[in-house]
Each structure stands twice: as C-alpha cells, then as structure tokens.
Amino acid sequence: MPAMARYLTAVLQNRPIAEDFYELQFNWPSQAPAPKPGQFLTIRTSQSSVPLLRRPFAFSRYDHEDGSARIIYKVRGAATAQLAGKRPFDAVDVLAPLGKPFPLPDSETRPILVAGGIGIGPILFLARALHAHSPALRLIVGARTAAGLPSQLSGEYGEVIACTDDGSFGHSGTVIDALRSYLSTTTLSTNSGESVLYLCGPEPMLAGGHRLALECGITAYVAVEQTMGCAVGACMGCAVRVLGPERYARACTEGPVFDSRLIDWRE
C-alpha cells in the first residue's frame, strides 16, 4: 500500500451522471501516489462539525496525463449533499489513497466485474484498468431503474450487461440473476480456474456473488462498505466479520477488498 496523506486539492468538474449520482473530478496532486482500482479516499465536506466525520468514497478513475482523479457518488445524506454543491475551483480536503486495491488477474484469467448501486465507481475503475489486458472482460452493472444507470457505460468498457430491478433497461432483475445466467450460458463454470469475480455493491449482492463463486469454484473479490472513523486502521470502527479467531478485520486497511471466502457472511 503506497503511503497516504492529506491533500487540499481543487474540484475540476462535478456533474450528475444518473439519477442522484454525481461524478466528481478533482486535481490529483503530483506528489501523491497513483490510486489503484479498489482503493478509496475520505473527504471532509464541511469545515463545521456537521457533518463531522470524513466520508469514504472509492476512486472511479485516475488519469495520469491530466493529473486528475474521480469518484462517483450518490446523494444520501448531509455529506453527499454538500459534495453535490461543490463547483469547479472549490477546495476538497482528501485523505488518500487508502485501502488495498483489487488484486489483478493474470493474463489467462477472465475477469467478470459486477457493480450494483454505489458500487459502480470502483468497478468502472477496474474495468478501465483491465480493458486493454483482458479483452474477455465482462462487466455487469445494475440499478433499480434505468434512470439509476450512468449513461456513458456502453462502448468505453467493451460489452456491458446492464440490469434493472424493474426491467426498465437491459436485463430485468438483479446483477446476481444476470451473473448466474451469464455463468450458466458460458462454459465458464467448467473451466473454473480461468475466471475471477470482482464485486462491489450492497451486502446482499456481495453475499449472492460469493455463493455463486463457491458453486462454480471460482474466486470472488468483494469491496465492502462499513462506517468508518479513522480510515487508517487505528480505531477498529470499520470492522467486517471474518472467519477465524480474530473474528473481525478492518475494512479500511485490511480491505476494503477481500477474498469473499474470508468473510463471515452470516446474517
């Protein structure tokens, strides 16, 4: 993990990309280590004590050429509402890069990427990173309705399987339904060693992906979400239930990406 630091940087662009979803692009300080897919940052959105805590967001893109990074976020409460109010040149107070990135597949392995809801950012970042190397890459993206899907998806990352809960766009059903049918219609389940799953989204989705991976005998990496205090491994606030004697791991430093078999998925 490259060293993290706090940076006061500036907004380049902040625009809506789907219903309630925004993409924030900001200057990436030249002295900062390049963020990797799966890593995140925390933002202090206000100088006052409301909201108090920094909020974590996964990187959705990093452009070395123009020195910018991005996140995709959904407006849920006070902090994200404030974020949505940021304009170009406004300051952003970030702590980054944080957490462990997705382990990249070797060239023989076919990556299948699955995103639901606010899980879209890190999965798109990973898709972009893998696109060149893994032409066989499959990207499955889901939202509740068509309006919740970013418009730019197609083209940029090869063929995308889009799903909506209400069937208003793409496949009707959850991304896990789509993943299951995708896995069953390919020869994949028999060539298990050759595929790897990457998932980010709500917990039931991650659990579903994990079970499918177990069934098919493939590896799944999940990026989990947990309320954070320090984001640097000091407070034990972001605990994730894992199997083994320690029972909990820290999402911020031991994750947020975990091999799904390490996690204790009991409800």
Add this chain to the structure above:
Amino acid sequence: MPAMARYLTAVLQNRPIAEDFYELQFNWPSQAPAPKPGQFLTIRTSQSSVPLLRRPFAFSRYDHEDGSARIIYKVRGAATAQLAGKRPFDAVDVLAPLGKPFPLPDSETRPILVAGGIGIGPILFLARALHAHSPALRLIVGARTAAGLPSQLSGEYGEVIACTDDGSFGHSGTVIDALRSYLSTTTLSTNSGESVLYLCGPEPMLAGGHRLALECGITAYVAVEQTMGCAVGACMGCAVRVLGPERYARACTEGPVFDSRLIDWRE
C-alpha cells in the same frame, strides 16, 4: 408591536459595503407588517445544527415600493459567514418583525443619531425615516478605520459627522467624543428639551451616550444587543440589567430600544 411571523423569503442582493460589512436585501412578504426603525429580525442561516440558533439583525432599510427590506451586518462568526455566502434567489428563513421600534421625536425635537460598528444599520434606517421630517437631524457615525465606514453615507441623510478611531477619515476619535463636541458647539445643552439622542453600537458607547445625555438633561434611546434564544420573550435569555425591582428586562420584546435611564449601566 405588529404581529411577527416566520417567512421564507428570497435574497435580492448581498454586497459588501465596507470592510467586513455587507448589506443584505431581500424580498419583504406583502402580508408582513412593515418593519420600523429599531426593530429586528432573526435569521436561520443553515439547515444543519451548526450554527444552531437564529441570529438577530436590525433592519437597516425598508422599501415599501419594491417590497424589500435590508440589514447591514458584519462577518463575525459562523452564521454571518454563511450569510455572506448567500446569493440572489437563495432562500432566507426570517422571523420578523421583532422588538420595539425607536420612539419617534415630535416635530419640535431635534434628533441626534449616533452609530458605532454594527449599530450602523438601525441608525441609518431611523435617519432615513426622520430625514424628511427633521431637517435639523444630525447623524454621527463611527468606525475603527476609514475602511469600516460605508461609502454611500454622505448625501443620503443630510450632513454626516464621520469619526474614525485612528483618524483615517473624518473626526479622529470615538463617536462619543464627536457627540460631546457637537453638543458643546451648539446651544443644544441649554435648550435641552428640544433634543433627543438615538444610539446604537457597542456597550461602552451606549453608556457614554447615556452619561452625556444625563449631563445635558436630554433623553437618550439606546438599541442594545444581547445573545438571544427565542427572540419572542419566552426564554429570558436576552436579559438586560435594568433599574427597579425586576432587575432584568428582555431585549427581544421589552427592547431592543430602551430609554437609557431605565438601564443599569454598572460594569
């Protein structure tokens, strides 16, 4: 006192008028009673709990024709900083009009108006109201330095005596110094019944004006400032020390304008 109410209205203009001083102009709802000089409003500057309390500001102007009202405010802390960030069309949440206005002089009485620091707003409002009726009106305005004085003063309210603590503009010294010399160079002190003082500014200034008024045997009305909770007379938070058995009066409903002889000026 006309009935007060809460209004959600809109900013028309918000501009700097002196160093750290701004003038906020906003729509005055047609159903609302016209504010009078000396009255105030409270503003909730944020929907969050920081800052928590509404902040009181005196009206500095009311224009019946275009249905707008104004305040002049100084940036001191969180609430006034947020106020300074308001732009045209932004919402303002006001409770108004509050408090007792300045009692107006009868036509024979010569009003002398004295403003220091953030006391400028209500005094300018009063000056504007009296200008037509009292050509003999005198306006004394003070600030620490020239930069602290609003630029538009001269002309609008007749002849203005300006003072700065550092002598960078107008008379050198406090408004009380200027008032004293004004009173001594006029025949005023002997025709005491014919003059009345109106003061708004920091407490030492009000106390000084009160003592001068006693010396000259004239009446002084002071608009006081006190931290407020409810602003409607319910919480006893805005107590002002007064003479008499009750010992305290409420700035919000029994004031903010008081005859200076009612106040217990002990330090």
Add this chain to the structure above:
Amino acid sequence: MDLTVQIGRSELYNPLGVASGTFGYGSEYEKLIDLNRIGALYTKAVTPEPRPGNEIPRIVETPSGMLNSIGLANVGLQRFISDKLPFLKSVPSAVIVNVAGSEERDYFTVVETLAAEDAIWGWEINLSCPNVKCGGLALGTDPEQVRMLTASLRRLTEKPVIVKLTPNVTDITTIARAAEDGGADAVSCINTLVGMLIDTDRQRTVLPGATGGLSGPAVLPVGLAAVYRVSRAVRIPVIGVGGILEPDHALQYLLAGAAAIQIGTANFIDPSIHQRVLEAIEQYAAQHEVRSIAEFGRLLR
C-alpha cells in the same frame, strides 16, 4: 390513528409537548405557533417568589447545542396567577406547571396554591435544574429524597405528577424508580447536562456562573439512551425530551420507549417543527400500521 396519551388518570390529546423554559407561559408564541398542535404546554418553572434570574449573558451557543444559565427566572406564584393563568385558561393544550424551588417547602407551596386551578392539567416537578445552587442539584440526584418529595406532592394533588429527571447522575434508572415508588404518574427526561464554555479572548467563562445547562441536538443521543433505559426500568410513562430538531428525532424517542415527547431548544429555531413532527408521527404510524402512540415502542426490535 389515535394520538392520545394516557398519563395517570388523565389524557393528552397528542404526544407533542413544548419543554419548560423554552415556551414561556404560552402567550409569547401565540402568534407564531398554532397552539392546537401542542398537546402539552410545560410552563417556565414557577417558584413561590419571583426570581430575577442569573447574571448576564445567559446563553451561549456550543457545537450543535446551547448552554443556558437562566436560573429559574420567573414571575413567581402571585403574578403567575394574576398575569399568566388567564391566558393559559384559553389554550387548548394541557397546561403543565413546571414546579421548582430551593427547598422542599417551595414545591409544596406552588402545588398547594395552584391545586384548585382548573386550567392546570398537571405538574412537572423540576428536581434537576443545574443552575440553582442550593438544593436543586443534590435534590434530584438522591433516590430517597426524590421518593419522599414525590410522595408528599402526591398527597397534595389529584392531578398528574410528572417528575423531571436530570441526566447528571450515575444511574438515572434508580432516580426514575424512586419517583415511581413515590407515586409519580410519569417521568420526563432529560433536563440539561452540566456544561461550560470559555471565552479565551476575555479569559472568562462565557457564563458568569461558570457552568450552565446544555441542550439542543448535541444531547440527543444522551436523551435517547436515558429514555431507552428508564422506559425499561419503570412501568409509568416516560416523556422524552432533549435535542429534538427534526421529526425523525421525535420518532426515535417514541421507538426508544417514550410515551410522549417535548420540544425544547427547537422552539427557538424552527416554528414549523411542531407541525412537521405531528405529520411525521401520523405518516410513520400509517406506514408501520401502528394505531396508537403506545405501540411505537413495540416497533423497536
């Protein structure tokens, strides 16, 4: 849904009260707030003699809260009767007199003198004002004293007796149980927390008496924890107060086990809070198929 709340043998027509000390004697808010929305109006503390109150300044803002040091400033019993009761007779809300004093006898005097007033629905016994030097604090923190005082007051009045609890104790449930044992019809919690702020420019405590009472959203979690614990320790109704600024905060109190709530500091900030809280309660009840206020507490898993 049924909004009424049963306390002792009496009833409030809705669960929304306005907290003592933040709503004066009602008339101050008449123009601003539709009093039909207020189920219970808790008056500013009434003491036998008028009290000028504490030194100034009396209020200072803190992060998401405020400190006050009003000090039971009130008009006293006689002027309460002559100047304040006439208006209170006309309000639709249940009028609950917040009773305070520096010694036990003060409490008896207030309740006895006002006992026959029809306009008064009940009493809230303020054992916990942190701003009164003698008596006040010690009184509300000792279970045996609380039990005895409550029992004595109980004998003086048929009307509901609500004992208001201070959070500044090691175990609030023991005080609540003492009030219950003494015959209280309900307890309300919390009063303000002891707090302080210093003006580093002037090198003084902001409040001349050094400490004051902390209220507002900052104390919301403390009030909720108190209501949750107290409502599981006593069988009488618990009235929740402390930090409500949004309708969701009021719902949290009801889920935590409160039979009714009080809005305090928020009266100063948002005159629309009462309507918004009532609407939220009705909407939440409809959504969760709750037919009475008492059922809210059972929703908590």
Add this chain to the structure above:
Amino acid sequence: MDLTVQIGRSELYNPLGVASGTFGYGSEYEKLIDLNRIGALYTKAVTPEPRPGNEIPRIVETPSGMLNSIGLANVGLQRFISDKLPFLKSVPSAVIVNVAGSEERDYFTVVETLAAEDAIWGWEINLSCPNVKCGGLALGTDPEQVRMLTASLRRLTEKPVIVKLTPNVTDITTIARAAEDGGADAVSCINTLVGMLIDTDRQRTVLPGATGGLSGPAVLPVGLAAVYRVSRAVRIPVIGVGGILEPDHALQYLLAGAAAIQIGTANFIDPSIHQRVLEAIEQYAAQHEVRSIAEFGRLLR
C-alpha cells in the same frame, strides 16, 4: 515558552496528547502525522487477553459528535508486546498504556507484565469504558473502589498513574478525589458519555448493543465543565479531553485548569489539528505573557 508538563516525577515534552482508542498503537498514523508533535501517545486500551470487540456497526455519527461501540477491541497483552511495542519504542512521544479489563485482576496483570518495559512512560487507567458490560461502568463510578484499585496499582509501578474519569456520574469530583487519595499522579477527563441513536427505517438501535460512547465537539462543554470542577477539587494535574476540534477548544481546556490535553475524535477528521493546536498555544502564551503551561489556568478570571 516552556511546553513541558510535569506529571508525578516524570515530564511530557509538550501538553498535546492523542486520546486512547483514536490513535491505535501509533504506527497507523506514522505516515500522516509528525509524531514529534505528540507529547503523549495514549494507546488503545490493553487487556490481558485479545478482544475481538463488539458487534457491527460500531460507529454512527450524531449532531456534532459520534457514538462508538468498539468495546475494547484490542490485540491483548502478548501481541501488544510482540507486535506493537517495537514500534512504540521508536516514537519520540511519551507512550502511555491505556489499561482496561473486566475485573480488578486484569488491571494488575497488564501493569505488572509491562512494568519493566522502558518504552512505556506511564499508565492511563480506564475505569470508565461504557461499552464493557461487567465491571467497567460500576468500577469507575464508586469512589471507594476507585481509591482501592488506584492504591493497588500504585504499589505495582513507579511510573505515572493517570486515572481516566467517566462523565457518567453524579459528582465527578468525588471520583477524582478518590483517585488522588489512592495515589494517582493525575486524572484525565472525560471519557465518552452514554448515548444512543435509533434507525427509524430499520426499527433498531443503530448500535447492536443499543448504547455507545458519545465523543466529539458535542461533548466539549461537558468536558470543560468537568475539567474546571475537577481541577478545583484535586491538587494533582488534570488532563483535559473531550470534543477538541479547533485550537481554541484546546486553549479553553488549558484555561479551565487542564495541565495537558488529549485530542480524540479530531484525529479522524483533521490531521493538521496537532500542529495548529501547538501553534495556537505558543501564540496565546506569547500574547498573554505566559511562560509555562501551568500558568494558563491562572489566566482565567
């Protein structure tokens, strides 16, 4: 000016500490914060055995504050020695081990086992963690128990013993005096307040254990009042903690009577807070002609 702070027979090179539980074992913040600025590094609580900690979620934000229910999650004594001490030996700050347990013997075990470690400057005895069910809370609220436990620990170590006080008591000064009587070299206050929040959508308390510990700016006035009162009740130094988010908050603690301070929740929010606090202290001292930290308390009129 002289930034050193005398505690017992030992010295801190500056008054700025980082509070237990918010700074891990130091190494987590190594890259982010210049540890030369930290006068005292209070470790996460150490218990004899490793503890997995409480159910999740463990953190929730409140108005200007946060609730935590970490539950003394820590690596235990053995792994503290093998994995954490080596790094702590290298830090310039005074390393103060926060000692916790479910029963008295746990405290003895930790202090005895670590007594000979040169890297450890002293102990902070956490009698007050509101998240530990058995022992914890009761322990820190009974003066006699506090006195006896402090006296026992005093016999085990020459190093400074700091007793950390909970604000969840009726009178914090009696607990502070008990610690002083037991031979404590200092007391620190405050630990977190008991608080709760409810998720009305899911009809659950947000924290699975219902209540948690409230920290952050919301509790600043409570911490200041505690330090003000405790520093006037005991002769040993009082270390102020609770709600510091701005340099002025730290100055307020020093004026209130604190001999040193701790930054807790703010470590999470603003990595520049340490430098800003130290600069503010130096600047304020220069402005008010104060030559040592101990003189700050005398500035208050």
